[in-house]
Amino acid sequence: MPTSYPTARLTLGQMRRSVGRLTAAGVAIAIGTAFVTVTLLAGGVITRTTYDMVAASYAGADVVVSVDDDQGLAAFDAETVEKVAAVDGVAAVQPVVGYYGDLRNGGKGGYLAFAPVPVEPRLSPLELTDGAWPASGDEVALTTKVAERLGAGIGDTVTLRRTVYPEGWADSRSEDPAAELGEPEEVTEELEVTGLTDDPYGAYAGYGGAAAVTSVTIDAWNADEPSPYLVTELLVALDTPPEGTTVPAGLDDAIHAATAAVAGDVAVKTTQERAEDQTAAQTGGQNLVFLVFVLTFAAIALLVAAMVITNTFQVLVAQRTRTLALLRCIGAGTGQLYRSVLLEAAVLGAIASAAGILAGGVLAQVALLVAPAFDLGVPLPGAITPTWQSVVLPFAVGIGVTVLAALAPARAATRVAPLAALRPADAPTLRARSGRARLVIAILCTLGGFAALGLGVVLGMNGGPQFGLVASVLGGALSFFGVVLSSVLWLPRVAAGLGALVARTGPAARLAVANTLRNPRRTAATSTALLIGVTLVTMMSTGAASARSSGDVMLDEAFPYDLSVAPSDERYLADVHDATAATEGVAATAKVAHAILTVGDVEGLEVTAADPAELARVVNTPDDAERLTEGSILLTQEAAESLSVAAGEPVTVTGPEGSIDLSVVLTASAPLNRTLTSADLARVAGDDTWTDVWAHLGGGDDPTTVLADVQQAVGQVDGSALVMGPAAQAAQFRQVVDVILGIVVGLLAVAVVIALIGVTNTLSLSVIERTRESATLRAIGLSKEQLRGMLAVEGMLIAGVGAVLGVALGLVYGWAGAATALSLMGEVQYAVPWTDVIVVIVVALVAGLLASVVPARAAARTSPVAALAVE
Amino acid sequence: MDTTVYLPVGSSSPAVRARSLTKTYGTGEAAVHALAGVDVDFAAGQFTAIMGPSGSGKSTLMHLLAGLDTATSGQAFLGTTDITRLGDRELTRLRRDRVGFVFQQFNLLPMFTAEQNITLPVELAGGSVDPEWLATLVSTLGLEQRLSHRPAELSGGQQQRVAIARALIAQPDVVFADEPTGNLDSRSGAEVLSFLRRSVRELGRTIIMVTHDPSAAAYADRVVLIADGRIAGDITDPTPESALAGLDALRTLEPAVQTGPVA
Ligand SMILES: Nc1ncnc2c1ncn2[C@@H]1O[C@H](COP(=O)(O)OP(=O)(O)O)[C@@H](O)[C@H]1O
């Protein structure tokens, strides 16, 4: 049989001889397809998790009756609910209602979901585990998690603050409904905890738990809302559960008859059907965004893998020149050789993809098994659900990428002249062919791209961030494409420059540098694969670092303090101040008074006043505060200009108690504009002032925790106070940036890993094709250590060049991105993420070094006798 | 077993000696006795050719004498050093300082110029090139105009001359050459051979050359004949005719021949 397929026989024969060489390339593809597989499986997990949560909320219902219309206004009324309950065969009906409110025990707590006490236990996802269900309007049952968070147990009283809106509020067309209908009223409900519940299927996991109150109570609260909760779903329990996945026709008709009075489309579905529909509706968009986002990174990883494949096949073809020429001599056609290479790629792609899919599946499954150890707050399924897409897609992509990557080498194989068989064998070199078209395209892309990037930055800095971002992203992508395309032309030169420095360290290093440069195309391709990953990683961390420090500076300028507490009434000031000052993590506090006065000839300006020494201790710009003395006022440059005064000149401040001349001190800090001393304020303002407490946090504690603690402490004091924490806000902002950065860098890391495999591959191939040369060197006195050292330097040089250039490019792109996106918010800080940069370069160098270990061992093993062997 | 030790005629102290040297590839049925007990001395300051039919064990003998491969049994001496006892580290040092090689395939490093190729062994050893010696080598080998060229820009004969210079740069005790003319046309071959002879005559070097070509062997001071892994004869001051006769004698499976003037 094989004889009828000469190409296939030839291919398999060639592959058998090159197994080692193909393995590394296969690993690169396998990682890429594993990435795609994991992504698709994760998409499945998200859908599954959503389905589980939706299905959980339907608890043990047999049938779900739902209503829908175009405006989203259709709902079931109480009468209809009763009619449905009266239908023959229906055991119980539970209308789906909810409420969202701020439930607290002292300072602890926050917004959470409320659920009704179920009519019938199997129609509620909540199970009572302790105590009793609430029976009256002042009782509540909490899920264990909520109870823990509130620090409340059975018998304790918790409070719900809600707003009662006058009737007709939502329908009112008036601009100021309060004037017409009366002010909304704040009421506080005291609720006694009567029971604890469990949410075994995680129906409320997404809300962090739930509180149950009687359905009458929940209806009453909803009635006070401007837009009441609409009952669009009824959970129905049947006397006998329906068989199969369809609702029996008789029941369907009966329920439709019972709900005939309701406007809108009524649907009667089994719970499973309904849950599937709802899941599709909920995850459709979200899943797509997730898939596109993550698959972008998978595409980058596959691109890098493709570069590794191209490199490998190029070397294989070069190594087989003699064989190929011989085949041509004995009558092989160019088409046969072309197909032979592509078939080899397809076989490699198929094997590697299959391995990658398997690895991806195992990885995803292991992740699901490990996940419960971390409390993610979401009930994840225990096993992956492979779909045909999650197998076929990565398989097709893996083979496709491998074959595409092999096209150019396959063409190279057809160009081997039959005559080459007759020439003496020499170490094959891949000549960098002129590629004038490539050069022109690369230059156009690079120049055009950087021009667009520059335009984007200019637009971004001048208040047009939307167009700026589009121009920057397109320009950045285009210029990066140009840079990558042209790398074969300039990267070897950079490597030579860097190599010249390295070469001084000894003969082994000199050999290494010379070796790196003898195959410019291969070196360029290998380094470029790494450069892509490193550029993107550096760009992201530079952008994030810039965003972080810009954010810090902007927040410092906007808020001079870490935390402020504004008591609702001057009466509570002393207690609020003491409670704040006593909280752990608060380093210093100051009482800061405010009043509305006339400054110069401008009436109705808010001024700030504090004791200068106290103020200096709490503000983030203490220099400005220290310049404040009795008899002076801090003004920003702009404020001074609008009042037509300069630094040192007097300005008159007038209040109910009189006026005073203060000398102007300029400040750069906007929030300290119009600040004077408490003593001066007392002279003019009289009683008409209100006071805040400003606090400075010690460096050690997490600002978010301190903020919560202050809220708790202030909550214990009589009266209420508004607590604001710019420091916590900054910390949260920083945390969000860090999490996003972590995810993105983690995803990009796959591309970097593949590129590093490419470095090993290139080194191994070089070692294989230089066997005779290594043996010669050994014969003329190169020691094993020197041979290993030579390859180590080669590996580090290839990796180092990619890393260093990647970091440089990444910084440029990161800064350009920051300038475009962040300029709108204020002055952009161009940060260098030193730790990340150093880590990237060190990782690349160490990986280059490690990449050389295996090939070096192979090279050191070859006996010098090989040098004398006639091939 | 043949216990004759083939001694060079009128020799001073031997530069290289083999004693009961054997090399067996494979085991059992498939075992090939590439060398079956070789005893031979090579004099210092002489140009010796090892000649024999293809597969007779010439290359194997040379690899063992040069410490490139390990012997199955027996000893090989370089001067007074028994190289069969040396480890890789010592062998590396030996190759740097005391042995030079010329290969059939030239084996120059394609990315270096002729001059860089020549001086490479000294650099690898961490030493510095003696400029006078380099100049002597370059002029003796006629490479003055070619020093900045890369191997790809040199003819086969020129490449082999660069390889000879590389083998001699560290002033080794002995230079081994395996079929140095095998890849050259006859004119370049003759040129290379006369350079090898000049290196011995004028520069006082010791060269051991493996060849199967009687006319190449005729450039040597002495020819050692080898057949089936054993020394099969010895010709002093060979001529192409005497070398050919010696080789023919081996082919006709005659017993060992001993020609030339017997002292
Ligand atoms: N690595 C090896 N493995 C097995 N047999 C070998 C090996 N090298 C040489 N031989 C065998 O040893 C014998 C001598 O080889 P060699 O010294 O290369 O001969 P020559 O150089 O005289 O042509 C031959 O029969 C050859 O087949």
Ligand SMILES: [Mg+2]
């Ligand atoms: Mg041989």
